[in-house]
Amino acid sequence: MTERIVVVGAALLDGGRLLAARRSAPPELAGRWELPGGKVEAGETPEAALVRELREELGIETEPVERVPGEWPLKSPYVLQVWTARLLPGAGEPKALQDHDELRWLNPDELWDVDWLDQDVPAVHATVALLAGGAR
Template sequence: MTERTVVVGAALLDGGRLLAARRSAPADLAGRWELPGGKVEHGERPEDALVRELREELGVDAETVERVPGEWPLREPYVLWVWTARLRPGSPAPRPLQDHDELCWLTPARLWDVPWLEQDVPAVREVGGRMGAGAR
């Protein structure tokens, strides 16, 4: 059996809104929206990887809040784990630095206004339920 590699995703919440990031690469994912994040490096705690990835991808100083129940398969051997996260006081505003060309903050009523990557939909649905958003 192949060892799984964990990919962490951030349900970054601020003022009752969720941050969505539009992929710019690779080509087969470009134009679709996701929860920002990335691969956990060997010996790294998933929570630490998420904070690092948010710094690298969005230029923010964030902290994890709680793990979203569940895990979702990506391309072999990857699996997605999601945490809710928040910006630390004094953090700069998020901006797309790597892998993304646009960001948007979505209120619960607008959560499904963007075409999410399929693997992110269950996590977005779970987070949306906590935000009071309608199910999809």
């Protein structure tokens, strides 16, 4: 059996808005939107990977808050796990530095205005459900 590899995604929240990132690569994903994040490296916790990936991809400092219940299959052997996260004071505004060409802060009524990657759709639904339950 192949060992699964965890990919962490950030439901980055700021003032009730969720950050969406548009992929610029690879070609089959370019132009579609995702929750930013990336692979957990050997010896790294998912939370540490989330902080590192957001620093590398968006140039910001963040703090993981809460794991969104669930896990979603990606291309084998990858699985997606999502955490809510918040910007740390003085973190600045996210910038599309790696793998993305545009970022958008989405208000709750705009969440479905972007073309989410298929595998991110259930994660976004789960995030919305978690937030509706009173989490931050």
